[in-house]
Amino acid sequence: MPLFSHRNQMSIRMIAFVLFVILCWVLLLFRLFNLQVVENDKYQEIVLNQLTREVPTTPERGKIFDTNMNLLATNTTVYRVFISPKAIYDFEEESEEYGSGAAAAKIANKLVEVLGVDYDTVIEKSKKLNRQDETIKKNVDPETAEILRAFINENGFTGMLNLAAESKRYYCYGDLACHLIGFTNADGDGVYGVEATYNTYLKGTAGKYITAKDALQKDMPFKYESYVGAENGANLVTTIDMRLQYELENQVLAAYESAQAGNRVCGIVMDVNTGGILAASVYPNYDCNDPYALDEEHLQKLADSGLEEGSDEYNKLRTELIYEMWNNKIVSEPYEPGSTFKIITSAIALEEGVVTPDDSFTCRGSYVPKGYNLPISCHRTWGHGTVTFARGLQQSCNPLMMNTIEKIGRDTFYKYFEALGYTGKTGVDLTGEASSISLGKESMNVVELAVYSFGQTFKVTPLQQLTAICTVANGGYLVTPHVLKEMVDDDGNVIETYETNEKVQIFSEETCKTVTSILAEGVATDGGAKNAYTKGYSVAAKTGTSQKQDKWVYYDAEGNVVSFEDEWVTSDRPYRVGSTVAYAPADDPQIAVIIIVDEPTSGGSFGSIVAAPYISNFLSVAMPYLGYEPQYTEEELASIDVGVADFTGWTTEDATLHLTNRKLSFKIIGGNKGVIVAQTPAAGSRLSTDNGVVYLYTGDALPSDTVTVPDVVGQTANNCNKVLINSKLNIKIEGATNYNVGTGAQVISQSPEAGTEVAPGTIVTVEFRYMDGTD
């Protein structure tokens, strides 16, 4: 008997089948549970990985502004032009219009026309058939790229000729403040200057753009996209003042050209109260937009080296020169400050009360420090005679300083020396700051102490020196020099402000006032820094000429280098560094300036000659710009410059009245009655009320007869005046406008040149400079 009655067997088997199917389902559900619930994370990750493409989005690098929010550095879009040889080949294979190589030739021709590249190079690149990407040119500007884009669309060369947009750092003023701003490398990271110091802030945070692609690499519907926004870098507002920077660079360049400096010229302008660097310049400089290009001077050096182009030595030298060009002299190259350090010595002495400004001292041209058996000479070898301390400082007397520092004593001196930051670094926010080179307190003995008093045998960076001077200028407080003012976001909100350290007072305000007034007096009168005199402003300045103990050269009596012998044995004098520091206005100093001419080779090697005039030039522009009204002395007021009106069409009576009111002399040629038809100098010129003469022509008289410009270069101020006035010429004085306070002022240049035939009354611009400076 079967287990079940047979009529039920079919139903039973059917149910058995259902149960079997359910068993299968249960097994499959286990499998599904394992896949979907247990291993879900694993599979989700796999799916997301194969699905998503992460495209990093680069944040925009922060912009750099000057203190008045003028844009200094920003970003621009440039294009990389590249061809795809493979695509071109495929196109030519398929196209009926273009035969083999025809499309490549057409593209090459266009590229030659638009980009100015070499035709053969392009053709050669187009023959690398396995390549997808052959760069033709980088950094193509958007306008040019647009032309190429039109060409691509016109001919259907999409994919064959390509444009890839890239972001590039752009420095709005090229080389302006290049040593402060620095530049970025190919990766977009700052390499020098604040670009490097604040690189992390400028960079911002990279975002990412996640796109979902299907298996055919097509974009999926937008709902699968996600975007993690890049956070743009912080914008830097620097302490740089573009206007001051521009002017400083002008003066540094002028100083460089005048002195033919062998080791560059640098200048710094600092806010004495905050330590903010308003301007800083090193010349020769470089273009931030193209930092690898050597300037002419360095190219010349490279050419002079005689090395074969492309050789290892050549490339090595080239690299060295590039690094030298990039080298930020103001923080990286310590120098011997020379007599500018006497400000510090004097301030310490006054602060310690070891001297008073009226103490007298007799300089006999040299001084034997106590405990030493040899005399150390003054720069004025015949001596300054008996002078007060104040005058000794103004005249930059070395023996006085040696005497003073003896009074101060080593330990006290070193305490100040250290406190002023001469022994370390300033902590400026610039790259490549070097430490000063100086002796420790213990190894400083009598001779070292003596020469330290006038800033020799130790080296500090220009910035260090100016920072110390600022201490004296601002009433005794040590500041930290810095370039960053604040960081702002794209909406202008301040993110971070530069935090200055707690101010440490080193000198009393009284000491500072005393030193400042001594220096200002020296500038205004017959001090060593009188070339720094700035008309209308009271300037405290001190020149300095140091000798490079490690590099020797032969200077002639006038300070010109006559021999470049490096061997100290065959030369008898070291290279010099001429410098001048100044701060103004003297009654409430706001800015401090230093200009350092390293290794001047012509036109005198003293700081008073190579640097001080440019300080004066700078201040005469900077002070009005900073909002200081010129305060003329009575003497100055007497010879104030007055603008010349356009007298054409005026009656002589009117002109006479006008000119008399303005205290200007004049001559009328062609009859006293009538209408003026011509004049010399031209309207808008400025003439001194002192000796200016306006020549007016009436009737038929014309300035036909001419006078010859005499040669006045090298003459003293008084002679120059006489000669020019006698020649019926007007005079315009530049440079040492205080030419009459001393006797050493000379004409160092004139314009127009001697021998030029000009109309009477033409203004001859002469530049005076005190050439009697010896320090």
Place this chain on the structure above:
Amino acid sequence: MHGDNRNYHYRQTDNTARRASNTPQKNNRAAQNQPQTARQQQTMQARRTVNQGSGNAAAQNRRYAQGHRAPARTTYSVQQSRVAQKQPTVNSQQTRTNMRPVQMQKNVTAAPAPEKPGKIAQLREWLKKNYTVNKKAVAQRELVTHDLVREKGSIDYVFFIIVLILLAFGTIMVYSASYAYSKNTYGDSYYIILRQFVFAIGGLIVMAGVIKFFPPEVLRKLSVPAFLVFLVVMMIVPLPIPGLTIEHGGARRWINLGITEIQPSEFMKLALAMMLAWYFDRFYERITPPASKLERYKYGVFTPLFITGVVCVLVLLEKHLSGTIIMALIGVILIYASGAPSFWMVPGIGAGGAILAILVSVLPHAQRRFDIWLHPENDPQGGGYQTLQGLYAIGSGGFFGMGLGNSYQKHMYVSQPQNDFIFTIVCEELGFIGAIAVILLFTLLIWRGIVIAMNAPDIYSKLLVMGIIGKIAIQAVLNIAVVTNSIPNTGISLPFFSYGGSSLLVLLAEMGIVLSISRFSKQTK
């Protein structure tokens, strides 16, 4: 009760009668058993007779003798409904069913040869005797057990609703899964779903038509011709006849009908189920006790296996392995369900496994497929690609899924996600919950289908429903097993879900058959 399976139209003669008969039913069981033993004896006798006489008529007679049929006592009636009155087919049906005994009678009279009068006399006597006995037995059973009189009722609404839910679910999933593929391939996201939708609507119409016009009796008559026709078509398909047979991907499985391409093997699955159902119905007595073991094997196992084998060979010629497997399994399931001896299945499946193992070790193609199954990650871009992407889709779905329409993997990662691998997208979008829902729906469908089969009026109907439900169950189980990499990959579509117009039409036609049969279920009302 299978003895009465041939009678389609039963009607409860009288509710009171049924109630009255309920009580004596138990008592009469014993009485029922009594003639059963007698019937057995008669059967043995009849078989001998059949062996001597001409086959068909004798077999018919034997059946009557067994009491399988009681034409004289059967009440053929039509439910008194408006529809029934309007429909002439109902009358013809009635006629058709009435014809049977007449036909039998004719055969019976025609069959005996006059040469052997002794035997004819013997047969006549046997017939007379048995007819009487039979009449009595049937009459007795009518009274005792058949309190139900069947008539054409309504379709099985539970099954119908499950079908509709699955169809709607499947269509929605085809839309979701095909969206990206369709856009990429045809440039129109709606290309595939529109076609699928049209076929779904068409399929529902076909289903309605089948329910209406194809009662089991009609299907039964169609079984053998349909099978033979498709057998011929299946023979044509592998032949390269231009304009008629079509080759896709190196396999010839399609026939061009001008309007559309059809895959005859899809129809063959149904035809095979119909054929086997017909066969088992026809030779039912020979495969069930008290038939001899040998006879049972001969008629119940070897012959249907042969029929199935022929079909399998033809499908294999199309290089259609999955089709072959499904055909074979339909055959096996029907053999099993028919009540044929099933102990052979254990060694039989063992032998099949051995053959498979040998094939795997010998055929490089099969070897490769086997390797991919075990280590799809070794060839992620080649052979393992689809399997891996399917697994990624399933696995990334999680418990609740990505949400309908939010699949990532359908974006060309799973290639042709609307086809065989659509379940992976269901899993990804609807999660484990969605997978359970699909499996639950299939289980409900299968269960309800089996209930219909169990309640079906005769063996043919039972086995046909079983074949259809079995086919769906096989495909669903194998498809989900394939996409979960539980078995080696072979192209099996998921019924109701996978995209495919003609297969959806066939599927809904099959559902129509099941529903049509459900109208004739034993009813308790």
